Every structure is written in C-alpha cells, then in structure tokens.
Amino acid sequence: MLVAEDDRSVCEMLRLFLHEENVQAVFVHDGSEAERLFRGQHWDFVLLDWMLPGRDGLELCAEFRKISDTPIILLTAKTDEKDRIAGLESGADDYVTKPFSPLELMARVKAVMRRYKATGRPESSGHDPSEHTRIRHMELHIDTGSREVTIGGRPIANLTPKEFELLVLFASHPKKVFTREQLIETVWGFDYYGEDRTVDVHIKRLRNKIATPERQWIVTIWGVGYKLED
Structure with missing residues (x-):
C-alpha cells in the first residue's frame, strides 16, 4: 500500500x-x-x-x-x-x-x-466469458475477454473496472432501466460502504468517455434510474 x-x-x-x-x-x-x-x-x-x-x-x-x-x-x-x-x-x-x-x-x-x-473480472456481473465473449449493441462492441470496447470502430480506453462492468451490464440489457440500488447491488455488491451518489458520478464519467456526437449512450430516466440508449 x-x-x-x-x-x-x-x-x-x-x-x-x-x-x-x-x-x-x-x-x-x-x-x-x-x-x-x-x-x-x-x-x-x-x-x-x-x-x-x-x-x-x-x-x-x-x-x-x-x-x-x-x-x-x-x-x-x-x-x-x-x-x-x-x-x-x-x-x-x-x-x-x-x-x-x-x-x-x-x-x-x-x-x-x-x-x-x-x-476486476468479466464474470463479476454474472457474465460467463466463455459464453458472453462479445456483446454488441448498435455501434457499441464489447469483448469481455480482452476487455476491449469500441464505438463505431473507435477504441474506448481507460475505463475503470466499475465503468467497464456498468457498460457490460447496460449493453447486456439494452432495454432495461436500472435503479441506483440495482446498480449498486450488481456492480458494487451488497457490502458497499458509501453513498448512493457515487453511482451518478461513475455514470457521468462513463458517459464522458463513450459519448459520440450522435448520442450519449447512457440516458437518465428521471425518477427511476439509467438505461442504454436505443
């Protein structure tokens, strides 16, 4: 340390x-x-x-x-x-x-x-790397084995483990709206020792890294949570 x-x-x-x-x-x-x-x-x-x-x-x-x-x-x-x-x-x-x-x-x-x-590993969100190696949604491509992410062929670098897992979760359920509580339970775990606002901060950072002129990819459903843009 x-x-x-x-x-x-x-x-x-x-x-x-x-x-x-x-x-x-x-x-x-x-x-x-x-x-x-x-x-x-x-x-x-x-x-x-x-x-x-x-x-x-x-x-x-x-x-x-x-x-x-x-x-x-x-x-x-x-x-x-x-x-x-x-x-x-x-x-x-x-x-x-x-x-x-x-x-x-x-x-x-x-x-x-x-x-x-x-x-820090792909299976943490319930994804078996041998079964879910590649996830695709529109121009978004994710390789959970190599942890590579591209949007329209553009590499998305420097995603933290939690940002990557959030993106994998959203891309695996593109029509599902996740509440903050669901995101904390799935990505951070039940033993999370902190405040709910950290979800908003990580979503903001993730948006900034993956946004394109055409879309921001992760949208806010006011009063409910977040989902991947259709």
Missing part, C-alpha cells in the same frame, strides 16, 4: 494500525514523491491525502486514474458535498473525511478491495 499523507501524526497512527493488520505500507509526505513512487512500481492500494505539498491529492488521483485502476481512497478534512463529488469525479473509489478512526478506514479499505476484486 502507498500512503501519501503530510500529517506525521496521522502517518504514525496509520503505521501502527496497518502493522497490526499485517498490511505493508510505504509512507510519503508530498505529492511529487507520491507520483514518482506510483509511476515506478505496482501498488495494490493507495491512500491519498487531498492537501499534499508539491502536487495535491485531487490532481494526483486524476493522473493516476489515467494510467491505472489501482484502488484509491482520498483522505481529507473537506466535508462539503461538492468536495466529495469532486473527489469521486477525480477517480477516487471512496472518500474518508478527517478525523477518522482507523477501524472505519480499514472497513472502507476492505470494502473497496472486495468491490475491486469483484469488478
């Missing part, structure tokens, strides 16, 4: 608790060092403080998400809803406000890891 946090007292608390949980962690205290280490090797998880010197955590989160699906939790003293949404839109998997208890943080870490492991 990579922990980027400039508050040394928070780092010491996390160091002791992670040691008790048998979690190996490397601690850094500025954004530039966090970026160097992140790009230099593979990490299973990242705890990223928003207000880091050098480069702030929000900026780093967005950069990391462009090149990696590594689970990221943002740590911050910011509590406004707009800040939580900004954190999720940057690509964070969860958002923990300070002060926090180590027990709560580890519960969040474990929940994110369970969701990550579940959504």
